[in-house]
Amino acid sequence: MDIEGFVRDKLAKQDNSTNKSEKSLENLLANIIMEYKDITHENAILMAQSVIDEVQTTLKIEKSNDLFLKDIINIPKSEIAMGEMGVGSRGAGDFFVHRKIAEIVASTKSSSLVNPEAQDDGGVVKSPVSGSKDDEDVYITTAVDGIHSRLSEYPFLGGFHVARASLRDVCVMGAEPVAIISDLHLADDGDVGKLFDFTAGVATVSELIDVPIVAGSTLRVGGDMVLGDRLVSAVGSIGVSKYPPTARKRAESGDVILLTEGSGGGTITTTAIYNGFFDVVWETMDIGFIKASNALVKDDLVKDVHAMTDVTNGGLRGDAHEISSTTGLGLEFYQDNIRNMVTPKVLSMLETLEIDPLGVSIDSLMIVAPEDVAKKVKNSVKSVGVKIAEIGTVDNTGVPRMISSDGKEEILEPLFREAAYTKIKKLVGETTPEDFEIMKEKVQKAADNSIKKKEKVIDYIKNNP
Structure with missing residues (x-):
């Protein structure tokens, strides 16, 4: 349960920010918090007040005279939701959005041998081997995959399969896997044992194929602002090859x-x-x-x-x-x-x-x-x-x-x-959907606006050292 998102949505729908409506929101949010946490109603009210106060503070940016900051924090919205577009559902809508992400990446003009524009399984960069007699090049492949969303309740299986998926993406580029990295995000009420169970799943694959887990990160999903025990995680892999991908x-x-x-x-x-x-x-x-x-x-x-x-x-x-x-x-x-x-x-x-x-x-x-x-x-x-x-x-x-x-x-x-x-x-x-072409146009516009924002910020940073 994303309580920050909940509050933002409720405040946006309120016609007037009256004390009465704010108190009503406090009580509503406090009751939701108590469904997840074993705390008194008094403490739940204090939590609710804190969340509402923080969100209301951020909304003051809209009244700020700093137009550039307002431009940065405002999302270039497409008005198309993830589910509507089928993002993550591995179909036409998902492929379209991934191509737009690739366009944003390509706009950086950073060079790589295989980048997201290729819509391939992993990305590849070429790097000379230091001290090599024959000026050999090594091809470095990287890939990252997220846990299947429906395996949050089965962390070992989730870890096992996402590790395999990430390693596969390196393998299909013709590279030999040499390292695994893991990123874990567990919501505030999740049992710490989920972290260990997921890691054990990843470690099982690591041991079976003799590729070490070398680094990782562990955080809460949304910090204090997300209740529940949802696990969101990813595993990355690195591989090397002496041949082109x-x-x-x-x-x-x-x-x-x-x-x-x-x-x-x-x-x-x-x-x-x-x-x-x-x-x-x-x-x-x-x-x-x-x-x-x-x-x-x-x-x-x-x-x-x-x-x-x-x-x-x-x-x-x-x-x-x-x-x-x-x-x-x-x-x-x-x-x-x-x-x-x-x-x-x-x-x-x-x-x-x-x-x-x-x-x-x-x-x-x-x-x-x-x-x-x-x-x-x-x-x-x-x-x-x-x-x-x-x-x-x-x-x-x-x-x-x-x-x-x-x-x-x-x-x-x-x-x-x-x-x-x-x-x-x-x-x-x-x-x-019947309006898929219209949806694509809106998504395209949002991607274009994201590129424009990136370029504006780069220009600002370069000119304000």
């Missing part, structure tokens, strides 16, 4: 598309828990993905692979769309081959729940490589006990397509949101 843009026409067997991660775990398929949770507890990518590094095949990605955001539909958009190439997939690369228990659960296997994260490793290299890749991956198969080819059509067993062709396009895998998601739906 296997980014999506390197895919070429004529390449073969390979896929490792996927058993899912945070999304499939959430689906299993909230739909009662508890035995499927164990299907997700593996490190096959990382074993497969590390095998390619060990066998020195990364330099010959054109692109790698993990089938996560929006499922294969989303990945196919992003690769095609980034490269301008077409992709042809074979439906039966893909289905065979989802572990039987996971596939059975998805079909029982009528969830599109192509629209959710199954955590497979997808590899795009020339035909002669693909044979070596398959042998390498199989040598560490991970299943892999050819699922399609790259061509010049510019369109991602799925070929079914009866020869029918379907254009692969991401849904507005990824396939609904919980009851609440099914209620929200997957269909694109």
Whole structure:
């Protein structure tokens, strides 16, 4: 419960800031506080008064003569909410917003080999190796992933799967993971044991693949202003490689598309828990993905692979769309081959729940490589006990397509949101809003205004040393 946001909303809706309405807000907020904290009504009133006073103090900035400060603190609003736009739901709306974030990053004109504009799994910078005889370059890959929101109540599983996700994002860029960092935010009333449980989940992955956890941060969600026990966290990974990254843009026409067997991660775990398929949770507890990518590094095949990605955001539909958009190439997939690369228990659960296997994260490793290299890749991956198969080819059509067993062709396009895998998601739906184009225009304007604000502040700082 965000009590600061609650107060700001109530004050904004009040016509007149009368003593009567303020007292009413105090009592209302005090009652909410007492639902979360074992304190007296008197202390709850004092807390409520403090929150209201702090918020009212900040609102005085609007009456300030400092126009520049007012400009900085005012959010360039789009009037479109996160849920409306489908942000975080790994569909068309989410991809659009991420492209706008990438535009803000690109406006800094800072150089990197792979940045958010590529919509890839991780970012890459190139750095010379100090003291190297041959002026060698090392490619440093970084990635960060947030815990699946529905795993806040299951911190160990949340930590385990977000660590895997972050490491996957490093691996698919052709890098060897060398370090893990962890960021924890637990709300004010959360049990400290949640911190330990989450960290144990991350540490399990760390120990299994022998990559150390080297740093982190632990804070409260919203400090004193957020009640409850919600856990919000992220895990970052760092990897290195002596070869250029296997980014999506390197895919070429004529390449073969390979896929490792996927058993899912945070999304499939959430689906299993909230739909009662508890035995499927164990299907997700593996490190096959990382074993497969590390095998390619060990066998020195990364330099010959054109692109790698993990089938996560929006499922294969989303990945196919992003690769095609980034490269301008077409992709042809074979439906039966893909289905065979989802572990039987996971596939059975998805079909029982009528969830599109192509629209959710199954955590497979997808590899795009020339035909002669693909044979070596398959042998390498199989040598560490991970299943892999050819699922399609790259061509010049510019369109991602799925070929079914009866020869029918379907254009692969991401849904507005990824396939609904919980009851609440099914209620929200997957269909694109009728006013999506208008929503995009508003979001674009907000992103543009954010860039303008950034440039204004940079100019101020440079001219006022």
